[in-house]
Amino acid sequence: MQTTPLRIGTRGSALALAQAHETRARLMAAHALPEDAFEIVVIKTTGDQIQDRPLSEVGGKGLFTKEIEEALLDKSIDIAVHSSKDMPTVLPDGLALTAFLPREDVRDAFISRKAKNLMELPQGAVVGSSSLRRQAMIKRLRPDIDVVMYRGNLQTRLRKLEEGQVDATLLAVAGLKRLGLDDVITSCIEVEAFLPAVGQGAICIESRADDEATLMLLSGIHDPETRVRLEAERAFLAVLDGSCRTPIGGLAEISEGKIRFRGTILKPDGSEVHDVEREGPVSDPSGLGREAGEALKAMAGPGFLSS
Template identity: 80%
Template sequence: MGTKPLRIGTRGSALALAQAHETRARLMQAHALPEEAFEIVVIKTSGDQIQDRPLSEVGGKGLFTKEIEEAMLDGRIDLAVHSSKDMPTVLPEGLILSAFLPREDVRDAFISPKAKRLQDLPQGAVVGSSSLRRQAMIKRLRPDIDVVMYRGNVQTRLRKLEEGVVDATLLAYAGLKRLGLSEVVTSLLEPEEFLPAVGQGAICIESRENDGETLRLLAAIHDPVTQIRLDAERAFLAVLDGSCRTPIGGLALLDGEKISFRGTVLKPDGSEVHSVERQGAVAEAAVIGREAGEALKAMAGPGFLTD
């Protein structure tokens, strides 16, 4: 490394900062470097500023990455740390996903002072969620409860829950673990009945394609297993939509040299659901994800993804 610190770009939420700090700690350990060899640069994104309406109405996932990617293309930062589930499937020219950290638990966490599980909530209970996938899956399992839009960072959502704004909420268990908040979880939703978002629980690192020195540093902390799983999941998402406008779940699992993939797409009100499963060789991860997406698209029929 040169004399200048490596600049790590991130959003400013507590979770985003925890992910940036984890990345820095792994780089420090891998290369025996001091903390001052790195600078964490906080960048405010459009997604952080828009709190009053669903992101699907104002541009989807790119709202959490656009300003950070501009800073990287301008040379103001050297790499960016993201939640993989926030990443659009198409990146700006010149930027690549250059590393994935080992994936955390992929499950969704149910949090409520009123019931032990989602199934146990009383009729007419109010559940807050900003995720179209979670909203649709909740409505599918419990059409008798009210699901409301619920934006804000993890701490804001937990505070609103404490204040009684809603009776329950769902959050990614991985994020709660990274924030040291596992104790707030009431119960966990298993992927068999509640498929996670594509990339849930995985931290990805984006950098410039031609920045050889940064790519060399990142190679030491890259987890190839997470990348293989994400190759399948992101290929699946790219076929279907890739933005935030459709409730989509997808999860790839590895068993030796085999990969298995499950994907699902729902109507926003949970009234209709289509699911697909595929297995194959690890080397075919992206092909398997793409084929699963095409199969689901054919199953759902024209209009399902655009209604």
């Protein structure tokens, strides 16, 4: 019987808090627990504090997780709620991704007051994005467009768009939906044109691997299909590049007992792209992801990822 509140660690952005609240609500429903059985603990991460340059220049994905993982290890929180696409492929010893919530829409949203979609933007339009993947994919489809670095939380990016600092931006559909902001979406970009980031749309929960009581609680909200898909995607990413210095997209989908995986890597300027597709049994998602990653590495050649 739980006597002290389960402490849920999260970043302080509106989206991160919405994800922590969703996790709490699911745990309350699964175990018939009151809200005061949980405490949400906001932790400021290095990634939240750096707003003036791309994270790829200062350390990559781990900047959004380091302080939260330290709190897990020193037992000042019990679980951490993350956006799966923010998670490095290698976790600190003693920690594990122990639950995934059902995955939301994986697509990217195009948001603009000047065009219905990316292809209809006028020549020379300015698009803001902090994602190397989105920047490269935009440049590949529309080399005439000026893509500018665009940091800040989701609300800040929408405000900059309204102020006219850019003509359009791209954001994850899932994040907008979780904040009740899907009405700002001009159009959704289908995955055939724009493969999402690895893990996009999936909330993951990290905890101490040996904390049996917490693992039991989390099992009540865990979605096995999302785990299988994320295992394939994260294995693919681990082969290529665990950080965010290379434009990479990857998506695993399950149909009729099989995983279909698609992956892509691009040059940052969009001038060169390599794609891979693999299908395999749901029993070995990591093996399928690794195979796809190795195939892409072989296609691209030794200098591609380091350039």
